[in-house]
Amino acid sequence: xxxxxxxxxxxxxxxxxxxxxxxxxxxxxxxxxxxxxxxxxxxxxxxxxxxxxxxxxxxxxxxxxxxxxxxxxxxxxxxxxxxxxxxxxxxxxxxxxxxxxxxxxxxxxxxxxxxxxxxxxxxxxxxxxxxxxxxxxxxxxxxxxxxxxxxxxxxxxxxxxxxxxxxxxxxxxxxxxxxxxxxxxxxxxxxxxxxxxxxxxxxxxxxxxxxxxxxxxxxxxxxxxxxxxxxxxxxxxxxxxxxxxxxxxxxxxxxxxxxxxxxxxxxxxxxxxxxxxxxxxxxxxxxxxxxxxxxxxxxxxxxxxxxxxxxxxxxxxxxxxxxxxxxxxxxxxxxxxxxxxxxxxxxxxxxxxxxxxxxxxxxxxxxxxxxxxxxxxxxxxxxxxxxxxxxxxxxxxxxxxxxxxxxxxxxxxxxxxxxxxxxxxxxxxxxxxxxxxxxxxxxxxxxxxxxxxxxxxxxxxxxxxxxxxxxxxxxxxxxxxxxxxxxxxxxxxxxxxxxxxxxxxxxxxxxxxxxxxxxxxxx
Numbered sequence: 001x002x003x004x005x006x007x008x009x010x011x012x013x014x015x016x017x018x019x020x021x022x023x024x025x026x027x028x029x030x031x032x033x034x035x036x037x038x039x040x041x042x043x044x045x046x047x048x049x050x051x052x053x054x055x056x057x058x059x060x061x062x063x064x065x066x067x068x069x070x071x072x073x074x075x076x077x078x079x080x081x082x083x084x085x086x087x088x089x090x091x092x093x094x095x096x097x098x099x100x101x102x103x104x105x106x107x108x109x110x111x112x113x114x115x116x117x118x119x120x121x122x123x124x125x126x127x128x129x130x131x132x133x134x135x136x137x138x139x140x141x142x143x144x145x146x147x148x149x150x151x152x153x154x155x156x157x158x159x160x161x162x163x164x165x166x167x168x169x170x171x172x173x174x175x176x177x178x179x180x181x182x183x184x185x186x187x188x189x190x191x192x193x194x195x196x197x198x199x200x201x202x203x204x205x206x207x208x209x210x211x212x213x214x215x216x217x218x219x220x221x222x223x224x225x226x227x228x229x230x231x232x233x234x235x236x237x238x239x240x241x242x243x244x245x246x247x248x249x250x251x252x253x254x255x256x257x258x259x260x261x262x263x264x265x266x267x268x269x270x271x272x273x274x275x276x277x278x279x280x281x282x283x284x285x286x287x288x289x290x291x292x293x294x295x296x297x298x299x300x301x302x303x304x305x306x307x308x309x310x311x312x313x314x315x316x317x318x319x320x321x322x323x324x325x326x327x328x329x330x331x332x333x334x335x336x337x338x339x340x341x342x343x344x345x346x347x348x349x350x351x352x353x354x355x356x357x358x359x360x361x362x363x364x365x366x367x368x369x370x371x372x373x374x375x376x377x378x379x380x381x382x383x384x385x386x387x388x389x390x391x392x393x394x395x396x397x398x399x400x401x402x403x404x405x406x407x408x409x410x411x412x413x414x415x416x417x418x419x420x421x422x423x424x425x426x427x428x429x430x431x432x433x434x435x436x437x438x439x440x441x442x443x444x445x446x447x448x449x450x451x452x453x454x455x456x457x458x459x460x461x462x463x464x465x466x467x468x469x470x471x472x473x474x475x476x477x478x479x480x481x482x483x484x485x486x487x488x489x490x491x492x493x494x495x496x497x498x499x500x501x502x503x504x505x506x507x508x509x510x511x512x513x514x515x516x517x518x519x520x521x522x523x
Contacts, residue, residue, distance in 0.1 A: 012162030014185045015227060016085035019045050022230040030232045033253055034074045037451045041230070044078065046153045051082035053151035058113055058136040062087035062158065065109045065168065067134070068215075069093040069102060069124050070117035071238035075140045076214045077223065079115045080167075086184070087160045091168045091180075092215035097237065099126035106131040109168050109180060109376060113138065140174045162186045168376050169217050169316050180376030190343055190369040191319035192224035198324065198342040199310075204256055204283060206231030209249070211260040213238060217320040218288065222259050243267040247277055257284040259312070262292035269296075280306060288312035288321075293432045294335050301330055313337035313407070315393060317369040317385070322346070322393075322404055335429075336404040339396075344368045348399055353388040361408050361423070364397045365390035396423065413505060415444035417452050422484050427454065430479045436460055436467035441495050441503045442486065445512055456486040457508050459494050466491050 018086070022029065023045035026245035037046065060066060066083045068090060070076045083090035091109045093102055095117070102123055106114065113136045116124040121139060128134050138144055162185040162429040170178040206229060210222020214235070223233040234253050236246070241264050250258065260268065265287055285300065285307050292311075300309050308327030314320040323346075325338030340346050347355055348362040371391045374382045385392055396408045409423035416422070424442040431440040438461040447453035460466035469489045476485045490512055496504040 011419065012186055012428055013189055014084050014160050014166070015081055015188065015224065016048070016160070018224075018227045019081055026230050030228075032074050032233045032235065034072075034079055034235045035237055036252075037074070038232075039074060039434070041366060044074075044081070046079040047078055047148060048085055049153045049156060050148040050151040052086040052156055053153075054138070054147040055086055055088070057081060057151065058138070060086060060088050060113055062160075063089060063164070064113075065089045065091050065111040067091040067093050067106055067111035067114045069095060069114060069127075070140060070214075071095055071119060071121050072219070072235050073117070073140070073237075074235065075115075075144060076117075077233065078233065080214075080220070084160070085156060085158070087158045087164070089168055089182075091170075092220065094170070094215045095120055095125075095213065099123050102127035103130040104177065105170055105180075106134055112136070115140065115144075122129050137246060160185065162189065163375060164285040167220065169220070171316050171502050179378055179381060182376050183319055184373050184374045187319045187370050188224060189371065191213065191221060191321065192228050194342040194344070194370065195321060196225055196228060199284075199326075201225065201229060202283075204281070207234060207238060207254055207256045208232070208454070209255045209258040210251070211236050211246070211258060211264060217261060217316045221320055225257075243271050243444075247271055247274065247279075250282060253369060254281045256281055258282070259286045259288070262287050262296055265292070265300060266296055267353070269299050274303060279304065279513075282307050284308045284310060284327075286310040286312050288314070288405070289486055293429055295433050297330065297334055311337050313405075315395075317372040317391065318344075318366060318368065318393075319372070322364075322366060322368070322370075325404075329404070333397065333400075333402075333404050336406050339403055339406065343370065346396060346405075347390060348405075349390075353390075355473070358399050358401060361396050361398050364393050364395050364405065367391070368391060371457060413443075415442070415452055415454050417444070417447070417454060417483065422454050424454075424510045427456070427484055427486065428477070429479060430476060431456055431458065431472065434467060434472065434475050436462070436465060438462075438469065439495055441505060441508055443505050443508050443512065445488075445509070447487065453487040454484070455488045455512055457490045457492055457495065457512070459492055463493065 022041040027042035028040050029039045031044040032039050066088050070478045078089050091111055093105050106127060111134055114134050115138050117140050138147060165182045166185045166188060167183045168180040169183060170180050210219050212218035226233040230505045234255055234499055246268060285304055309330045311325035312321045314322040321341055322344050323338045324341050325336055344365040347365050349365055350356055350362055367390055394410055396410055397405045399405050407425055409425050413424045427442045428440050429439050437458055439459045441457045443455050444452040445455045472489055496507045
């Protein structure tokens, strides 16, 4: 006689499950902090359940998209967790976008509900006028709190499949319309698990501060390690970065781990009284999302001798970190992005997907359970990204004899001049070390003799004392092979950036295609 075996719906852990676990076991521990206020795990768990119920009352179900247009704050984190708890797909929206750009994200994602911050309400309203599919708007503040108060906090009877989408993260779109990278619950769980295990977190590593906007993958993923280990996620406010306030926060909140982009770290280490600060509890500092000069890295190592300096490298589509440079290698392998993280397999290939010998430049491609599921509603772009069975990063790298990777350039930015490959990042790094250079971008412009020639667009450190083309040319001649030297220089007030802060090289190419250059001496 056969016995019927019940079919059980298995699932992996989601962000919502992590929250629920600590709400039961350590209810009074701070889960999230923001500008001196906070929520315990028990408080956050109740509010997330109430918000999830309020969203369900507004017609949101499994697989529906919830767009979140907000500045950094605890409510933003609550919205993310509530969407996950409901089995919906969260769509973080860059708060620097204008209304038409927001409307594109809402339309492309098919968002049903928009959660919006009061300072962004006008942008949200203008965007929604173009997107009839958004059926409900919930504004953070009084309306938000009333909705939570009206909803119950009984547990939701929702089963969430770990292989289903959790977030659609829109890439920055430096060369065209942004694409939505679909990250599953499994992607994010494997990323945070792999990161914690690979780094070797200790009981003291419980207060983390991802210094990035929450709409950015660094802000989202950076909040997950504290959530996984039952620690505290300290959210940094949006707006103009203040290095003194950041140091005050590190001291006040007893932060043990913090991520900032290189420009932020440069401002922090320049604070005059940093040596007198109480920073003994700061055990790990990390950077990423943009290149850092070797000068800045040396300064970080000298300024924070008690902390492990770590380089994080990756991209949105990989949840995001793929490679890490550990503290013990920060000096020995300075300038490298390290080696692959746990659960990341890599190759360095040529355009035909052949592995290139160590020391030669190729594109780094990935296989990993952290790699996105797809680009939202873009099957052709998805197929191209996974060409040959590996995810194509678009990053050009070389690998040294010890297996450490060095980023050479973005594939789309490489300049071919007279048959020679010129890697922008290498030249930019050299110019960035010039004492008069504040920031620099190298682009290729048409050249009758060489087909393409490198042009350096430079913003001075001090506008009143900009570098001359003679000074920059002499600097490069001493440090770069002749063919890598910029043929021309353009001194500008600032480099154009997209809303995510990435340099818009497409705009620079358009701007400089017709000249207006400062020619360098013969090189």
